[in-house]
Amino acid sequence: MANERTLSIIKPDAVAKNVIGEIYSRFEKAGLKIVASKMMHLTQEQAEGFYAEHKERPFFNDLVAFMTSGPVVVQALEGEGAILKNRELMGATNPKEAEAGTIRADFASSIDANAVHGSDSAASAEREVAYFFNDNEICPRG
Ligand code: RTP
Numbered sequence: 589m590a591n592e593r594t595l596s597i598i599k600p601d602a603v604a605k606n607v608i609g610e611i612y613s614r615f616e617k618a619g620l621k622i623v624a625s626k627m628m629h630l631t632q633e634q635a636e637g638f639y640a641e642h643k644e645r646p647f648f649n650d651l652v653a654f655m656t657s658g659p660v661v662v663q664a665l666e667g668e669g670a671i672l673k674n675r676e677l678m679g680a681t682n683p684k685e686a687e688a689g690t691i692r693a694d695f696a697s698s699i700d701a702n703a704v705h706g707s708d709s710a711a712s713a714e715r716e717v718a719y720f721f722n723d724n725e726i727c728p729r730g
């Protein structure tokens with residue numbers, strides 16, 4: 589499997605629950621390296637632009653309101669098959685359907701407040717990493 593980069597966000601609910609370190613630990617234990625990281629409070633424009641693909645969906649306004657409700661931590665993860673590996677660590681979008689031991693099963697409260705975001709394809713990973721990080725903010729770890 590190829591060495592990949594993917595974009596991960598620890599959402600406002602998980603930051604509020606004080607589990608940033610526990611989530612980082614799961615990435616590291618799975619062999620994913622954090623190659624860029626920052627805490628930020630997204631503006632409405634940043635959240636709308638990030639989730640532009642969901643613009644027409646009924647949950648779009650709630651999603652943007654939630655993502656701007658408090659600080660998030662944004663990171664680029666690097667490793668073998670990082671995109672799928674991160675999605676597996678996250679679990680299903682709805683925590684009620686997420687497999688035991690996944691981040692969402694353990695830390696998410698609802699389909700809206702679901703703890704983490706992860707890129708879902710190579711194309712979205714490329715767009716999403718570039719959405720938050722300049723090249724000089726990413727530290728490849730080989
Ligand atoms: P994410 O993009 O945040 O990693 O989540 P995902 O791929 O698992 O889910 P996606 O379909 O991309 O949806 C983005 C976020 O929108 C919220 N959502 N709400 N009420 C609903 O039916 C619904 N569906 C999606 C979730 O918070 C989801 O993470």
Ligand code: MG
Nearest residue numbers: 705706707708
């Ligand atoms: Mg998604």
